[in-house]
Amino acid sequence: MAIIELHDVSKLYGFGDATTLALDEINLSVEEGEFIAVMGPSGSGKSTLMNIIGLLDRPTYGSYSLSNRSVAKLRPNRQARIRRDKIGFVFQSFNLLPNLSVIENVALPMAYKGMSSVRRLKLASAMLGRIGLEDRQYFMPRQLSGGQTQSVAIARALINNPSIIIADEPTGNLDSDSSLLIMELLSEIHAMGTTILLVTHNSGLTRFATRVVFMSDGAIVHEELTNVGEIAPTFRRNSYGLTVKTVEDDLAGVSALMKVIPDITPAKPNKNKKSNRWNKKKQPGRRRK
Amino acid sequence: MKILAANHTKTALYGIRQSHWRSLLTMLGVIIGISSVVTIVSLGEGIKHQIVGQIDNLGNNLITVRPGSIQTNTTTGALSFLNIFAGLNDSTLLNIQDVKTIQQTPGVRLAVPMSIISGPIQSSGQLFDTIPVIGSTADIPAVLNQTLQYGSFYSTNDSITDSAVLGQNVANELYPGDSALGHSFTFHGESFVVRGVLNQFDIAPLSVDADFNNVIFIPYSTAQQLDPNNAPLYEILVKPSSSSSTNSVVSKIKSNLLLAHHGEQNFSVFTQTDELTAANHILDLLTELISGIAAISLLVGGIGIMNVMLVAVTERTQEIGIRKALGATSRQIINQFLTEAVVISTYGGILGIIVSVLINLGLRIVTNLQPALSWQVMLLATAVSVIVGLVFGIMPAVKAARKDPIDTLRYQ
Numbered sequence: 269m270a271i272i273e274l275h276d277v278s279k280l281y282g283f284g285d286a287t288t289l290a291l292d293e294i295n296l297s298v299e300e301g302e303f304i305a306v307m308g309p310s311g312s313g314k315s316t317l318m319n320i321i322g323l324l325d326r327p328t329y330g331s332y333s334l335s336n337r338s339v340a341k342l343r344p345n346r347q348a349r350i351r352r353d354k355i356g357f358v359f360q361s362f363n364l365l366p367n368l369s370v371i372e373n374v375a376l377p378m379a380y381k382g383m384s385s386v387r388r389l390k391l392a393s394a395m396l397g398r399i400g401l402e403d404r405q406y407f408m409p410r411q412l413s414g415g416q417t418q419s420v421a422i423a424r425a426l427i428n429n430p431s432i433i434i435a436d437e438p439t440g441n442l443d444s445d446s447s448l449l450i451m452e453l454l455s456e457i458h459a460m461g462t463t464i465l466l467v468t469h470n471s472g473l474t475r476f477a478t479r480v481v482f483m484s485d486g487a488i489v490h491e492e493l494t495n496v497g498e499i500a501p502t503f504r505r506n507s508y509g510l511t512v513k514t515v516e517d518d519l520a521g522v523s524a525l526m527k528v529i530p531d532i533t534p535a536k537p538n539k540n541k542k543s544n545r546w547n548k549k550k551q552p553g554r555r556r557k
Numbered sequence: 558m559k560i561l562a563a564n565h566t567k568t569a570l571y572g573i574r575q576s577h578w579r580s581l582l583t584m585l586g587v588i589i590g591i592s593s594v595v596t597i598v599s600l601g602e603g604i605k606h607q608i609v610g611q612i613d614n615l616g617n618n619l620i621t622v623r624p625g626s627i628q629t630n631t632t633t634g635a636l637s638f639l640n641i642f643a644g645l646n647d648s649t650l651l652n653i654q655d656v657k658t659i660q661q662t663p664g665v666r667l668a669v670p671m672s673i674i675s676g677p678i679q680s681s682g683q684l685f686d687t688i689p690v691i692g693s694t695a696d697i698p699a700v701l702n703q704t705l706q707y708g709s710f711y712s713t714n715d716s717i718t719d720s721a722v723l724g725q726n727v728a729n730e731l732y733p734g735d736s737a738l739g740h741s742f743t744f745h746g747e748s749f750v751v752r753g754v755l756n757q758f759d760i761a762p763l764s765v766d767a768d769f770n771n772v773i774f775i776p777y778s779t780a781q782q783l784d785p786n787n788a789p790l791y792e793i794l795v796k797p798s799s800s801s802s803t804n805s806v807v808s809k810i811k812s813n814l815l816l817a818h819h820g821e822q823n824f825s826v827f828t829q830t831d832e833l834t835a836a837n838h839i840l841d842l843l844t845e846l847i848s849g850i851a852a853i854s855l856l857v858g859g860i861g862i863m864n865v866m867l868v869a870v871t872e873r874t875q876e877i878g879i880r881k882a883l884g885a886t887s888r889q890i891i892n893q894f895l896t897e898a899v900v901i902s903t904y905g906g907i908l909g910i911i912v913s914v915l916i917n918l919g920l921r922i923v924t925n926l927q928p929a930l931s932w933q934v935m936l937l938a939t940a941v942s943v944i945v946g947l948v949f950g951i952m953p954a955v956k957a958a959r960k961d962p963i964d965t966l967r968y969q
Contacts, residue, residue: 324882325963345886352884363879363966367571377883379561424883 270336271431271463272298272321277330279316279486290316292486293330298465300431303458303496305474306467308483314467315436317483321465322355322434323347335431352380356425358435362417364409364424371396371405374424381428395423399453415446422453426462433457436467451476455496475499561889565896572869572897573904583865584905586858587945590851591909591938595930596916597847601840603928607759608836612829614759616702618800620807622659622793622814622826624650650789651824653777658817659795664806666798667696672788674780678773680731680742688727690744690773692780692788698755700794701769708738708753711776718779721749726770728754745783749775760925803828855941858905859949866898866953870960877957878965887958894957898950899943906942910935 279291291313298304306314319325320332323339332340339350351357364373371392378388396402399419409417418438425433435454439447447470455476458464466477474480475497482490573580612619651670659668672692678685695712698704711720721742728737728751737751760768780788797806811826818824870877877890885893917928 319963322882324966345888348881348884348886351882357882359966363875363882365876365879367568367575376880379564380880380884380886380889382561385563428884 270297271300271334272296273333273336274321274327275331277317277320277327277332279313279320279325280328290486291320291327294486294488296481296488298463300463301458301461302479303455303464303477304466305477305480306465306483307469307471307474307480308489312483313486314483316486318434318436318465318467321432322357323351352377353428354431356422356428356430356433358418358421358425358433358438360437360440362409362414362421362441364417364421366409368409369405370401370407370409370412370420373409373420374427377424377428392423392427395427396420399423413446414442415449418442418446418450419453422450422457426457430462432463432465434465437469438466439468439470439473447473471499561892562896565893566900568893569897569900573901579865580901580904583861583901584858584908586854586856586861587902587905587942588858588909588912590854590858591906591942592912592916593847593854594851594941595910595913595934595938596928597844597851598934599913599917599928599930600920600926601844602931602934603926604840605833605837606929607927608833611759612833614702615829616796616800617829618797618803619700619829620795620797620803620810620826621828621832622651622655622795622810622824623791624824650791651793652787652789653781655790655814655817655824656793658813659793659810662806662809662813664797664799664802664809665795667700667796669694669696669700669794670777670788670790671792671794672777672780672784672790674745674775674784674788676745676783678731678742678744680740685731688730688771688773690775690780692775692777692784694777697774697794700796701758703758703769704756705753706756707736708751710753710774718776718782719747719749720752720776722753722755722774723751724755724768724770724772724774725757726768727773744773744775747779747783749773855945859902859945862898862901862946863949863953865901866894866950867956869897870894870953870957873957874960874965874968877960878962878968881960881962882966890958891951891954894954895947895950898953899946902942902946902949903939906939906945909942910938 274294274296277291277294277296278289281288281290294313294317296317306317308314316325320327320340323334323342327340330340331338334350334354339347342350357363364370365376368376371389374395375388375392378391379385383391393402393405396405399422401416401419401423404412404416404420409420412420418441422433422435422438425435433454438454439450442450451473454464454466458476466473468474474494477494478496479491479493481488653670656668656670659665670693674690674692676690678688678690695710698710705722706725708722710722723731723737731737731742732740732751737754739751741748741750743749755769755774758769760770777788795806795810797803807826807828814824814826815822880890880893914930917930920926920928
């Protein structure tokens with residue numbers, strides 16, 4: 269049973285001439301217990317996709333069901349409760365609240381659930397014990413190293429036993445040792461049955477995933493199943509050197525929402541292709557004229 | 558909700574500690590508003606107590622007759638109080654004949670004339686300009702329920718006409734560090750010998766009675782000789798024979814004097830209770846005025862809090878985003894920022910109460926005012942400051958809750 273089901277999800281930012289197409293008719297189905305690594309260049313829509321899946325953002329078009337329930341059109345407070353109970357977020361910039369201690373940060377999602385202070389601090393303490401930071405409970409976030417801070421953020425994401433963890437470049441601000449620590453933590457969580465969506469630039473991290481999704485210009489251009497422990501073999505080919513449009517496409521005046529046809533042939537060093545890719549975002553507006 | 562309230566309060570107090578100058582300046586409007594209201598209310602209460610105390614001392618059956626008409630029966634009591642002062646400047650003053658008329662009224666035990674003679678006093682080579690000299694009869698201690706600290710009062714059938722009795726402050730001023738008894742001073746070319754010094758009077762602020770601690774009493778007959786106008790009276794103090802008959806005596810005095818003045822109502826008769834009512838009216842007026850100013854101050858303070866909360870909402874956009882991502886509902890965000898606004902305003906209110914306690918202490922030390930601070934006033938002040946926080950905190954809180962989680966998370 270698919271826990272996440274996206275059907276023709278598009279996201280447009282701005283309006284009029286300034287319209288930007290961030291997601292272009294995405295179809296994605298995630299089974300329970302999958303560990304998905306989402307890869308792609310900056311601006312390819314990875315974060316937007318995560319925000320929509322995490323109910324922080326709404327798709328402009330298309331439908332989104334979480335656990336077989338359509339959720340995209342729910343009221344904001346209902347969405348907040350789903351975020352609280354079913355989804356855990358891990359951010360690149362950690363996003364701990366600086367004026368709360370480590371244990372209070374971890375306990376915060378339970379406070380929004382209405383749990384008593386004693387009980388939630390007890391649970392938070394146990395959770396910090398699980399990630400090996402019980403001796404840092406009463407530290408302030410600024411007193412921790414990057415890896416420890418991100419571990420605390422993961423503990424906070426896990427505290428309400430979410431079925432999905434969304435990690436948007438969790439290792440982006442960390443050194444390689446800390447990155448490894450965080451990835452091992454995530455892979456342990458995955459082993460316990462939690463669905464994980466990981467956004468990353470680091471191809472090495474795909475070895476923890478069960479499936480790798482490549483995005484470019486707001487579309488999923490390629491996806492493949494991988495075995496845990498293996499780096500996605502098609503990584504190089506698909507992530508950076510991808511041709512998505514040719515000059516002919518531009519000249520033909522393809523509509524802004526027209527599906528991007530992935531070209532999976534190996535990239536050739538071609539000047540046009542690079543400039544096309546960088547210019548893509550401005551095109552919808554330009555074509556309207 | 559109450560689980561989070563403790564959390565929010567803690568966060569708010571942390572915020573106040575973090576930026577204490579900004580918080581203090583934010584609270585300033587509330588502090589000024591609350592402290593002025595609490596001070597003026599406690600001052601009013603204190604003055605009322607003091608007036609009641611003074612009435613108890615002078616005897617609540619003391620009747621005062623003054624020249625000039627006072628409409629004591631009007632509903633606007635505040636105006637009648639102002640008329641008391643107007644009466645003092647009236648040209649048609651009372652005279653010794655009126656004292657006799659009152660003395661003959663049934664139910665009157667004592668009636669004493671009160672006449673102020675102006676002029677400088679010379680004592681051991683020094684001139685004193687500001688000491689009022691009152692010509693009165695020997696019954697004055699009995700009328701004012703007062704005894705002498707030492708010496709004796711001049712008597713009615715005294716052959717010596719140039720003796721004087723001093724109020725306590727005058728005695729201290731003229732003869733510091735020395736017993737005033739037997740000393741002499743010169744007034745209008747006449748030499749007076751001090752025969753006695755009165756005990757301290759409890760005189761309340763806002764009282765229309767003269768402060769008898771600061772006057773010199775001389776016999777009325779002597780005053781008549783010294784004053785070219787034959788010593789007109791600014792008031793006559795009357796003591797009825799029994800305190801229960803005060804009101805009936807007042808009406809009898811009125812009718813007798815009216816008869817003696819050929820039907821012209823150019824005098825007024827009032828009791829200590831009337832004086833209390835008049836003082837209450839002026840205090841109420843004062844309280845209303847200060848409350849109005851305090852309300853403006855609270856409004857400005859509230860706007861200050863709103864402004865700072867709006868800044869805080871912008872500053873903490875990312876925090877709002879994180880909290881929303883963790884599952885905070887709009888109501889929970891509203892509660893958080895509302896709690897913070899209420900904590901700031903309540904903090905200000907409590908500081909305002911503390912400031913007013915200090916002002917009260919200072920007033921007690923420096924002046925003869927005795928402000929009385931009641932817990933009801935403090936409770937009301939706290940409640941008002943909570944309301945200010947709620948009213949002016951709601952808009953920023955709603956603004957915070959309406960923020961889009963995705964924009965707030967991206968905000969740096």
